[in-house]
Amino acid sequence: MELFVKKVLEPELVDLRSKLKFSFETGEIWLGENRMMLMHVAAMGAFRNEIIQSLGLERARGLLVRLGYASGVRDAELAKDLPSNDSPEAGIMLGPMLHSFKGMVRVEKRKLEMDIPNGKFAGEFIWENSWEAQTHLQQFGIGQDAECWTQVGYASGYVSTCVGRPVIFKETKCVCKGDHHCYIEARLLEHWDDSEDYLKYYKPENIAGRLIDLQEEVVSLRASLNKKALPDNIIGESESFKSALDLASTAAAKPITVLLLGETGVGKEVFAHWIHDNSDRTAQPFVALNCAAIPNDLLESELFGVEKGAFTGAQQSRPGRFERADGGTLFLDEVGDLTPAAQVKLLRVLESGELERLGDIKTRKVNVRLVAATNVNLQQAVKDGKFRADLYYRLNAYPVNIPPLRDRKADIPLLVEAFIKKYALLHNKRVVGVTDKAMRMLMSYDWPGNIRELENMMERGVLLTASDESIELKHLFAGVADIFSNEVELSPQGRVGSQNLKSIDVLIDAMIRDGISLENCELMLMEAAVKKTGGNITKAADLLGVTRRQVAYRLEKEDQK
Known part of the structure; x- marks a missing residue:
């Protein structure tokens, strides 16, 4: 991550930082419209190990490859909206940057040749500091195979979405095999001689998948035996x-x-x-x-x-x-x-x-x-x-x-899905769903107009959303920036903490309107910092980025008035 912190002038990094928001009050992190999580690598490693122990190496590999693939697809959709994504190659290279930005692996491009209209794509990349290789080595030591399954799936999902054709990545070198670093190569699916050997990992048709499907069928059958089938317009489980x-x-x-x-x-x-x-x-x-x-x-x-x-x-x-x-x-x-x-x-x-x-x-x-x-x-x-x-x-x-909709919010995702299907069919459009942030807003809204209001809103969302895209917050609600005003983002130095600019603008406008002088503003900040730290002037000075002596002098001067 340090490599990216140093390159503060790269437009791609600026774009990504502007998309990353931290909401400490609600316990949420957002990358664009997608909700994210910070996870301990050790915890992810333990989870990965449990999957391997439960399903075996081959089945676990397929599951983790598909997990990475789905993540890559979502990030490719996010990258489409970044201003720096102004060319096919720029869009492709945003993938490695997102991969690194999320702390998964450092990516270095060695080769990238693409001419999609003429059926040509070839890429080679070095991976360093792979979290997956690190955790696999800790659990199993050096072996005969490449083991960065989730990351290979991510790269395949991201690039396939960007170019609109299946692209398969293979890890030809891996530190889990004793190599100095991990190395991946990418080609269009049809250009791999052994593509079928790899394609099987992207198809959820293994035994584990069938067992899960069977379990879901049993649950569904039991539910159907216990209640009457509902018509399409009766929707609710609350x-x-x-x-x-x-x-x-x-x-x-x-x-x-x-x-x-x-x-x-x-x-x-x-x-x-x-x-x-x-x-x-x-x-x-x-x-x-x-x-x-x-x-x-x-x-x-x-x-x-x-x-x-x-x-x-x-x-x-x-x-x-x-x-x-x-x-x-x-x-x-x-x-x-x-x-x-x-x-x-x-x-x-x-x-x-x-x-x-x-x-x-x-x-x-x-x-x-x-x-x-x-x-x-x-x-x-x-x-x-x-x-x-x-x-x-x-x-x-x-x-x-x-009951009003605000008293049965558990039904909102079901209703949203039904209305999207209804209006996507009516308007001859394929809509993927709603983004995480849009769903969060739908769940927190009070719905004075109840289901009728939700239905009208979802029709508007379907109309405003491009085909094969997700409905975003801006497609549903107008003027919702204030709702997320408690979020903070990455500063130009890569630190978390600069508050939402809209909130700062509101604060400044209020202070100017009320005639608060610069001297009084300084005093108010110092008093607030001292109060927040329980009277500890040293900690208050650290919060404000000044010396303890400056805070003590200013407060003493005010007491003498």
């Missing part, structure tokens, strides 16, 4: 969601009226469909009406129908929603917005199963299962005289409270 769905499932088989409660956008109509689809009326009509979307003077005719000539504009007779739902289910959303007259007629239909069209004296029988929904407090509406008490008790026979 406890609060499953509790609401269990209540709805119990009600589905009964003719009882159901009242769905919950905030706007939580998916009340989806639940209403679920109840209908799992009832004995599933083959009959499902009819929905949003009471708040219909003008008051037309609401009764929409619900109960109208006879020709009943009012100006009624040029023909037509059935209302109740008649159209006969034998099936009627879903009334925003039922709290019903007019007093409509409330009276609705109560009569529920109690007698009979209705009269507007302007008609003929009574008609209907067999309708009612599911109502509201986002207002009907109890309070009854107290305020805005809703009939007898109708409320009739509707509230079986209430189901649907």
